[in-house]
Amino acid sequence: MSRLTSLQGSFRAHVLAARLIDEGFDVELRGSLGGSYGLTVGDLAQVDVYVPGDQIEEASIVLLATEIDEVDDQFDDDRPPLASRIRPSGRVVAALILFVLVAGPLAQVLRWY
Numbered sequence: 001m002s003r004l005t006s007l008q009g010s011f012r013a014h015v016l017a018a019r020l021i022d023e024g025f026d027v028e029l030r031g032s033l034g035g036s037y038g039l040t041v042g043d044l045a046q047v048d049v050y051v052p053g054d055q056i057e058e059a060s061i062v063l064l065a066t067e068i069d070e071v072d073d074q075f076d077d078d079r080p081p082l083a084s085r086i087r088p089s090g091r092v093v094a095a096l097i098l099f100v101l102v103a104g105p106l107a108q109v110l111r112w113y
Helices: 010-022 053-075 090-112
Strands: 002-008 028-031 046-051
Touching: 002 010, 002 053, 010 028, 010 046, 010 053, 046 053
Parallel strands: none
Antiparallel strands: 002 046, 028 046
């Protein structure tokens, strides 16, 4: 078995292992995998991901594809800008118009008293 990568925290390691297993790789995790203390920071939370030596190159390609997918999800250029996606509903617009039409004259009347 050869070390493919090291990750911080067992959750990320289990997610990567599940992806590699789904792709058909033999995976072994070593390190902090759920001990009684549940450390999630520093070197004590390091989990090493191992695959057989003859599968290391193919597993590296899957690892690279996973990282590219994560970056693509973060930037997500395919979606329109946020301002064009948010549109108030008809009820909200009607309520605002009604508020302005009622609050303006009411404020004028209350100002006279």
